[in-house]
Amino acid sequence: MKERKVINLNVNGKSYELLLNKDVFPHHTLAYTLRETLNLTGTKVGCDHGACGACTVLIDGEPILSCLTLTIECDGKTITTIEGLGNPEKGELHPLQESFINHTAFQCGFCTPGIIMSLKALLDRKEAPTEEEIKEALSGHFCRCISHYHVLHAVSDVIKRRVT
């Protein structure tokens, strides 16, 4: 039987045909493919075993841990990374990105892309999530500088602007 040779990914609106056993090997994680093959290094790898949330990206709108997802599982999927938020070509930011800037909702910034991706998924799903829902959505994100409080301010600001 002939092996399937191509993995099709749509990443941030761009289509990629990745050849199996050339561009993508069966053991490559999505985080690895994004960072090393597609040079999208905005997705961070913190623990590489699914416990810190830094590598969170969206697959078909759902937040997933890209370090625990094999690229070969993603054939035909639509993936959004931090680089795909807002309208990068026009230089427009997503409201979350703007709010994170205005609230300095980060310190070292390493966990920030993952946190923003989880929040984007939450806000796409729900118009005005409660603080408890926001905390639940972020409960898997390891932030060691303790920027949690500013992150919560930044999100609530986005929600406030939405509902008023």
Added chain:
Amino acid sequence: MAKKYRFIGQPTPRKDALSIVTGKAIYINDVKLPNMLIGKVLRSPYPHAIIKEIKVEKAKSLPGVKAVLTYKDVPDWKMGLPPHLRVLDQKVRFVGDAVSLVAAETEEIAQEALDLIEVEYEILPAVFDAEEAIKEGAPQLYDEFPNNILPLGNPWFGSPEAPEGLKELRLGDVEKGFSEADVVVEGTFYYENIANPLPPEPPGAIAYWEDPETVHVWLSSQGFYMDKISLYYIMQRKYNVIVHACQCGGSYGSKGTILPIAIYAIVLAKAAGQPVKLCYTKEEHLTSFTIRLGTRLKGKVGMKKDGTVTAISGNWLVNTGYYSAVTQGQVAVGLGEVQLVIRCENWDLRPKVICTNRDNSSWIRGFGGQELKSVLLPLLYMAMAKLDIDPVEFFKKNVIKNGQGYYWRDGRWWISRVVDFTKTIDKGAEVFGWKEKWKGWLKPTVVNGPKRRGVGVGVHSNADIGEDDAEAFVRIDPDHRVTLYVAVPEQGGGQRSNLCKFVAEVLQIPLENVFLSPPDSDTNPYEFGLVGSRGTYAIGSAVIEAAEDAKRKLFERASKKLGVLPERLETSDGIIYVKDDPKRQITWRRAMGPTYTIWGYGHYEPDYSLCNFMISFVEVEVDTETGKVDLIRVVNATDAGQIIDPLCLENQLNGCLGSAGIDTAIFEETVLDPKIGRILTTNLIDYKWRSFLDLPEIKNVILETPFSSHRFGAVGVGEIATSPGPPAVLMAISNAIGKWINAYPASPWVILEALGKRKEA
């Protein structure tokens, strides 16, 4: 009221904010160089062993492998204090010690090569406990350190009076002091949970040899100029080292211990003739990088009824693990810091720095002082309890006052120049509601069935805000653009942006017009590094002086064209005008001419007479049936002199919880199996951390009493945020359950034991 400035004190977006939120900020593992190889480390499975034989032929012959190094192949360079840590050694000293280094075309090949290296070990007995390690007959880690005791002192900190700096704290006559006390208390306290500061980004380095003499190193670093100097000395002053700093994905001090990783990359790149990247995995980060000092204090304290401390004596055992990076320096700072919050005329505090067969303990936010105070304050609390002294009143009495003296890390006696910190204590106590919540020692604030609440308080002060030399350049370009040259990386505190605010304020130019030079060691002048809380005062003063110098030169040039003395000039938004005749003006561009740059230079000389201060009040709830502790509320109070950026400062103070801070009193610990010497908390599930679901209420009270010797009255306070909390939490738990706790963390197990419920559990 603090004076209002155009930029200083205003919340402004960080200079790197856009790159962070768009994923464009470049961290060490994002850097790729042409032909770059991946480096990996083969690690010892034994805590103590001799490598009898090591065979690397199979690994070397694997296609894609470009270098395999063992102790036989590496230069005889040494790291640590005093220099004792070899690049690779025939002896391994902890589970995780480097046995061999590999560079290969891919990570997979490098990993496979590690598996092909054959090592035969002669296993030696190992020792993990500091007290056991100094006993006669204990396993010896280094021939040069009998009984595993390292010499005290740190030449970097030395002064003409004390070339190796402060080694112990001896002052007055402790026996006399004890005889004058109303109460004398003795006890042993343990801050030995060897917590990991655990920045989200694992440490890493890249090395590239430009020619046989010049090596470029990319680092996730806190102080890249000092890294350059340190690497230069480690490499026996034979090579030109150029260090490039990446965006630092968290450090909290720990990445000051990056040098061994940099050296691994350097020797691999040299051997392979190609650039090598070596980034640790999170498991390596948790087991083979750096953790807090293990600290044990057998202490004695004498106190009078009025809260006067008459004498303190004790043996401070410091477990530094398999080597000391700068532990003796941490000891010196710790000994200095305790005097800033405990005024006592009679001290006899003797430290011992001890090597054991576990991962390295090194510098972490709190730098020795957090460790010492976390074991010393609980002893003082017991004395206060016997005399029924309110700890808040005790700290007001004992916090350093202007004009009081102390020994600092350089072994010299300094006279403090500080603002009145009792105001900070009062304000913090008021916001926390201390008077309402404090019910006396070992008494809960609230009892609700099995749940009991208690309150606690801790303090910290550091005279490091003016430490070490700093230099900066400020370049003015004709088009109203200014570039700041300073060897400061961005590790999260926003210091790079904040230094730009100083420049903008001095030159009255929009912040958008102020740029930063590339963060590398050879573009920028000397700078010690972003350590302690020295960013605002020490580094800031050099930057301000550089901006003032540039402004002076700009005005000299303008004065000739305007025909007035420079003293009569002022500038705003790129226009220079005559102060008493503002219509007479000239643009920077016209004053300078289009093909000219102006350079200002600033140098800051160290001054250890300035101290910062922070007090943390905590309220905890203890479930006396399960032993679980919930942190309910934290109030931190400090005096920043002048806030530079309220959002950045608030962030830093909220950091009191993480990075091996307050939570080291509740649940954070690196668990080491004492039978086999292995760290068991090797991932981010087993190593416990606080999530978004467990946030206590935090209130930061920030006073702004100007420090007169800073141009804008400001001092740094960021580093100390983690330090007052751990003993405060221990006190709060003791008060909640009515029993003293003498070890960290106060895990459910410890609490149930204190309550006599361990068997029931």
